Amino acid sequence: MSTLHLATQALEIGAAIGTAPLFVGWVNQCRAWLQNRRAPSLLLPYRGIRKLFHKDAVLAERASALFRVTPYMVFGAMVLVAAIIPSMGTRLPLTIAADSIALVGLLATARMFMSLAAMDIGTAFGTLGARREMMVGFLAEPALLMVIFVAALISQTTSLAAIAEHLSSQRLALYPSLAFTAVAFTLVLLAENARIPVDNPATHLELTMIHEAMLLEYSARHLALLEWAAALKLFNYACIGIALFVPWGVATGSQGPAGLLVSVPALALKLAAAGAGLALIETVSAKLRVFRAPELMATAFLFAVLGLLVHLLLGA
């Protein structure tokens, strides 16, 4: 474990925490352009978070300690996820502690804490949000695992860093299995990050919301942490997608510090493209009824299984 690897690790965590709100701002800006609105500032998410941190926290009288620790738990889980994803370099000291299955487990931990905290106050919206979140979650989690399994089978390892290293060292070729799983992954990303076909990040219409319903009782620093964690989650998902499907340019360790000179701008470009694509999907699709969300997730799951079977049949 060299200094370079440690530095890469620190840089990755710092960059994820620092630029996640920027990524959200970028998606919002793209969406505004596509929808012919005047775009808000790129830095708006930062301002929102800062404002929230300065406010006094208002807690419901019944709130238990679980309610108060959840924002820190969720934020911590998201930071840890960011630390294991090989977004800039693949030689990360922390990746040996957690492979891709543990990564999915971490995301599930965050989801479970979130849902439990939402049930803590005992409001109608909180439990409703928790129930819907778990519903989307139990369908999205196996789909995400299947997506990762396909990549794991191709590169014969479940370590995300090793997968990215293996895939980026391949010649540019079309893996039909990865094409299927990329579709599945996109659907999972939309559902897990409360984006449009499943949930709407901009709405507070109670009957349709999922993620926002769980946050209703939070305020000030707790809300700020949860908003930040949500931004980190979106950032992380984008980075997982990049690591699995377009890993080219990532520093694999053989190039030394020069590798980072390539990988950091490459990551920025890929994220910009991913954000624009996400905004495009959200603009052209309509929100589904909550009942239909399971069908979408089942589609994602089947796409991932199809990708798996294609891989096993064609070996590609």
Next chain:
Amino acid sequence: MPKTPLDGALVLIAAWGVIGLAGLLRPHSVRFVGRVLFPLSALCGLALAVVAARGVAAPAGHALLVVGLPDLPIHLRCDALACLFLLVLGAATAGISLFAGGYFRQGHGAAPGLLCLQYHMFLASMGCVLLADDAYAFMVAWESMALSSYFLVTTQHRLAEIRRAGFLYLLIAHLGAIAILLSFGVLQGGSWRFTFDSMRAAHLSAPWATVAFMLALLGFGAKAGLVPLHVWLPEAHPAAPSPVSALMSGVMLKTAVYGMLRVSFDLLGSPPWWWGLIALGAGLGSAFYGVIFSAVQTDMKRLLAWSSIENLGIIFAGLGLSIVFSGFRMGALAALALIAALYHCLNHAFMKSLLFLGTGAVLHATGERNLGRLGGLMRRMPWVAWLTLIGALAIAGLPPLNGFVSEWLLLQAFLFAGDVPRAFVDMLLPVGAAIVALCTALAGYAMVKFYGVIFLGQPREPALAEAEDAGLLERAGLVWLAAGCVALGVLPVQVIGMLDTVSRALLGTTLAAPAAHWWLLAPAAARGASYGPLVFLLVAALVIVLTLLAVRLLYHRRVRRAPPWDCGYVRLDARMQDSAEGFGQPIRHIFQPFFLIRRELPSAFDRLPRYHMEVGDRIWRYAYEPVGQLVRRVADLVAVLQQGRISTYLMYSFVTLLVLLGVVL
């Protein structure tokens, strides 16, 4: 001082027997039974766990007890496999008995002393099942296990519902026992000697070996609650007092796994791969069926009982996978799958016992099992709530707790099956991994429901505001089990080292790379897959603490308490929360074809609108009920003969004699 693990285990099992009998000295004294005998029993459990843990690596010990029928001495044997399950028994019992010491009180049906006797007979018979080395001893122990637990299940025999649950339990237990008996009958292979040694030596032809395996799967599957033989489990486990439910779910179900392992790997030798496929299918089917039913239950103990079906399903899936791999001579993978199954046995013993005891504490404090009448207990019962949270997170398979470790191992085994010679098996296995992933995610759903409805939110009944936290002994039991969940999750390498020994004894193969470091789990190191839960936990804790400090130092820690906001609605009450039925609604909606749903909806003009819904089991309705009716009809036909008059019966005898004379002459 006993020399070998076998002697030690025998002494401790005998000690359990003595403790049970001592309960009869002062059967009505809660103080004597609860404060003296049960803690002693917990101590014996702990000692048994220590003895067994040290015995795993020791060579197998034999003994011959010259008691019982003439010419039929009891053969005992204590090898690595038996030691491992003795460890499960001892370690889980240590926590459960401690808890039971505070749990059994006056007015719980039978006298405490009597319960103590039955409880310890149950423990001792489970110990004997694990040590038995001939079919007679095994069956006697197996049956006394079923009978003693039957009496414990029917503790509150005045309730018709509980008598019915007990009857169903006894019925299926005996069907299972018959299947096991027949299986042993086939296994002796014509030698007519029923020691396990002669069964190992017997060479069965392939069809007879298959018959023996299928009968064993049927018999042990009935005990483990594999679908479709699961119907007794969600009835019997909730009916028993909570420590007994914990013992039954946490430990007794594992004896079925033990029996299955003993028969398929030890007595039958080298099972062909397609047996494994059957066990794998049965396991995955049970896991899925169990978890969807668990998510729609409204009774907290039934929810946990269905969840046990799921977990045993996952264990059998691991066992089946191991048979598949060993059938294909893929040693390291077979060891990996077996270790995943064994690890899950250990995990489940801890986490399910913890959860059942948690429900016991809730039941004691509130008198309610129905989720619809609980809620908000976290504030009144913080000890129980926080400790149960550990169990709930563990059983949902979340890192860094123990449930995740076995899930991780099992998924690794599924994923790296790559070189299986049969193409269709190769295709099926990753789909199996998908089912395991789905079941784990659904278990998370069920656990959020379980935990959220009981402990979080507002109390749904006014009486809940007076609920009291568990007593000292109860807390100690819960703490022991919760600590086990954390330790098994954080230090898997040490445990796997022990399981590897069992795998060597059973399969003759071990993991490719058992341990890279003491903190890093990397069973397939060449593949680059590793998991270091301790590092994981430390980094997570570090990040969380740093965030907390940063927020406090950079900003402020001011907090104001106010009524809940709820989008500005002020007249919030407890009935606006999701009920247990409501929380299960998405599952009912998505998996509708699996359920038998009966709904009564109020009409628009009802003065007192009532909504009622029941979720039934299709297997019960379409498989068991017709058989039950058939039996009743046959019984009715036979009843025509029964007139209840002596003269009629004498006439039957006379006619029979005449007919026989006619045949003879």
